[in-house]
């Protein structure tokens with residue numbers, strides 16, 4: 001078999017050596033394999049160098065010429081230094097300007113042959129001349145390898161100080177030249193053929209040094225055939241791991257919950273509403289998981305307000321009837337307190353015992369949990385801490401999953417012998433993505449809101465319209481409704497000039513002396529918070545001023561108006577969650593957002609989307625587009641291996657294919673016997689994250 005490039009240190013590649021190896025390691029490159037996968041972040045078409053006289057204003061273009069002057073211009077009144085480089089290519093002159101980087105001067109000598117690439121601007125003094133601000137540059141030396149650096153589509157790599165892009169490019173050229181024959185392709189040929197993907201050696205060399213026939217736009221987007229192939233590999237490895245995990249779990253032995261549904265029936269009779277079709281369907285998925293001899297691992301997705309809590313309660317009654325304990329775990333103390341307040345009465349009416357367990361609950365009924373006297377525990381991650389043990393935990397429900405990672409789920413699972421696990425999330429992510437991010441879970445969706453809900457009317461205001469907003473608030477409260485006011489921060493601080501909840505509360509008290517104003521934020525004591533929420537729920541507080549602590553889970557149907565201060569400061573997913581606190585009754589609800597200047601184009605776009613749409617799925621997709629998947633999902637937390645080349649959104653279509661192939665192959669060859677290269681690659685990809693194959 002060919003040699004394993006991940007075992008060869010980069011130092012021994014021709015042209016590297018110990019000093020450069022050290023610099024390369026700063027870029028994450030230690031082995032030959034690391035280097036092969038260190039992809040250019042953009043490409044420049046130097047096969048198409050432009051004459052300076054033929055440049056087009058406003059376009060990104062590349063020229064090459066001789067340095068004819070270098071000078072640093074001092075503008076003391078504007079406290080600015082500008083380094084100016086003038087280049088002549090025989091057809092005309094071009095100026096490159098770098099602001100406040102006078103040290104750039106020492107990089108250039110008159111007579112140097114340079115390549116400059118940037119947006120072409122009109123020169124303000126000559127009027128008809130050309131210039132570029134902060135162009136990309138490269139000094140072309142006469143060392144005989146100009147074929148690597150010009151006259152072609154040139155890869156541009158991220159650099160580190162001490163290593164120029166030109167040096168890295170030469171190293172890469174050498175690398176491809178030396179290693180091509182040692183790159184083996186772990187992906188079965190038929191799979192590549194089905195997806196019309198090129199081979200691995202060809203793709204690696206193409207992604208670094210594409211020939212001029214390749215479309216540079218595709219290269220720069222990361223969607224050339226070569227990129228697609230490398231993205232496919234990552235997605236395929238990801239999905240293979242998920243397929244193996246899922247298969248392993250499906251074969252574990254779990255609890256068989258054989259309930260007759262006595263408690264469940266009473267619960268349903270007590271509800272003041274009828275379940276929606278969607279709730280019923282999802283619950284029947286859950287019930288059949290619970291009855292099966294394997295542990296349930298199911299994700300329930302449903303937009304805010306669709307009624308996930310009741311479905312969770314129903315599942316808990318099934319566990320209770322079979323003599324098992326349940327735990328409901330949520331991301332914040334406030335949410336835990338809310339769930340507790342909302343459900344304890346109904347649970348107790350059913351003859352079951354419930355308790356709250358968070359970092360700040362004083363009474364910690366640990367003995368009662370350990371003895372099995374308590375049936376249902378509601379809490380935060382305090383639940384998974386040392387010292388909490390259950391008698392027989394049979395069902396674990398995790399609400400608002402986006403704050404919990406795979407690892408935390410695993411920890412909680414360890415508190416019990418293979419309990420059934422139900423994960424609930426309001427993050428409305430597209431199905432394929434959901435399947436991947438929670439790829440080891442089964443998936444159900446509640447895609448229907450309770451009847452008689454009216455979509456929340458969302459309106460965007462400027463601070464000048466305060467009078468109108470206040471009149472509106474006054475009228476709502478007079479009708480007997482309640483109001484949330486959300487601020488981005490608890491207190492004013494020196495670092496920002498944002499308006500704060502504490503000040504806001506005082507201001508509202510002055511402006512609305514006839515109403516009761518409450519304050520809620522994360523730094524208050526748990527007991528205070530509970531009291532405030534309880535009195536808001538009972539209608540004693542008219543206007544609740546708070547921070548985003550109310551973002552998830554809080555349920556007070558009589559609150560019909562939400563005012564968001566500094567809406568420009570919030571992300572879309574967050575705004576959608578916040579807005580989900582109103583619109584929980586048949587009354588028309590409103591969400592009023594005030595945006596302050598400076599607001600920024602991107603924020604304006606976000607707020608426009610919010611004002612136009614109530615559709616969580618659409619908002620999530622927009623959000624994904626604006627922010628990119630890493631931030632959106634907090635991949636760091638998810639516990640999945642990093643994707644370095646593939647982009648879950650851009651490559652959604654590839655992801656789909658990769659997932660099908662992966663699940664298909666694992667079903668037929670669970671241990672990947674007969675695919676030794678693939679198996680090895682897979683282990684490398686998941687290294688340290690999970691143990692894929694039980695040894696033996």
Ligand code: ADP
Nearest residue numbers: 273274275276304305306307308309310450555
């Ligand atoms: P979420 O899915 O956002 O967690 P909740 O479970 O908090 O939603 O439910 C939101 C509100 O809708 C609660 O007041 C709940 O009692 C109510 N609700 C749940 N299901 C129904 C239903 N089928 N019909 C009417 N109201 C319902």
Ligand code: MG
Nearest residue numbers: 308309399553
């Ligand atoms: Mg909820």
